Amino acid sequence: MSILLLNGPNLNLLGTREPHIYGADTLVDVERRFVDEAAALGLAVACFQSNHEGALIDRIHAARLDGTQAIVINPGGLTHTSVSLRDALAGVALPVVEVHISNVHKREEFRHHSFISAVADGVVAGLGVMGYSAALRYLAAKLAKPAA
Numbered sequence: 001m002s003i004l005l006l007n008g009p010n011l012n013l014l015g016t017r018e019p020h021i022y023g024a025d026t027l028v029d030v031e032r033r034f035v036d037e038a039a040a041l042g043l044a045v046a047c048f049q050s051n052h053e054g055a056l057i058d059r060i061h062a063a064r065l066d067g068t069q070a071i072v073i074n075p076g077g078l079t080h081t082s083v084s085l086r087d088a089l090a091g092v093a094l095p096v097v098e099v100h101i102s103n104v105h106k107r108e109e110f111r112h113h114s115f116i117s118a119v120a121d122g123v124v125a126g127l128g129v130m131g132y133s134a135a136l137r138y139l140a141a142k143l144a145k146p147a148a
Contacts, residue, residue: 001042001143003136004068005034007049008056008076008085014101014129022101025129034072034132041140053082060088070095070139072132079104079114086115095142097135100125 007027010017015026031047038045046068048059056078063071071094078085079100089096098116103126105112117123122138124131 001069001140002044002046002067003038003139004059004063004071005031005045005047005132006056006059006071006073006075007047008074008078009051009053010076011074012049012051023128030129030132033129034136037133037136038140041136043136043140043143053078053085057084057088060085060092063094064092068094069143070097072097072099072135072139073116073120074099074101074132075116079116080110081115083115086119089116090119095139096120097138098123099131099135101128101131102126 012027014022014030015024027049035045035047050056060071071089073089073096075082075085075098079098096119098114098120105125114123121142122135124134127134
């Protein structure tokens with residue numbers, strides 16, 4: 001089973017960008033931990049980060065054909081602005097969990113709305129980088145269940 005971990009704009013700056021909000025872990029740390037945890041669960045992972053909406057959409061489209069069975073996505077600021085990213089996720093019809101490191105609901109008003117949430121199986125927000133682990137564990141359990 002294969003999981004795609006997607007990280008959107010500015011997440012390449014983890015560890016240095018506003019560490020009081022996002023913590024000290026870098027994107028490399030997050031990806032390494034995710035891959036290790038997935039392997040322990042018997043899952044393979046592909047990681048992808050881009051600051052470009054189109055590149056993220058292209059990678060989501062590719063997931064439809066490359067054996068990906070579920071997606072964990074932290075869309076960054078595109079959460080609040082991208083109907084196109086939402087449509088790409090809906091279009092591939094894979095299980096999706098949306099992750100946010102900070103609690104977006106305790107932040108600026110514009111961060112309270114997500115275009116992604118409506119097509120996601122679940123949303124994890126405010127648990128720091130541990131949210132990626134929660135998303136992974138949920139999807140591992142979901143994928144392990146036999147189809148009804």
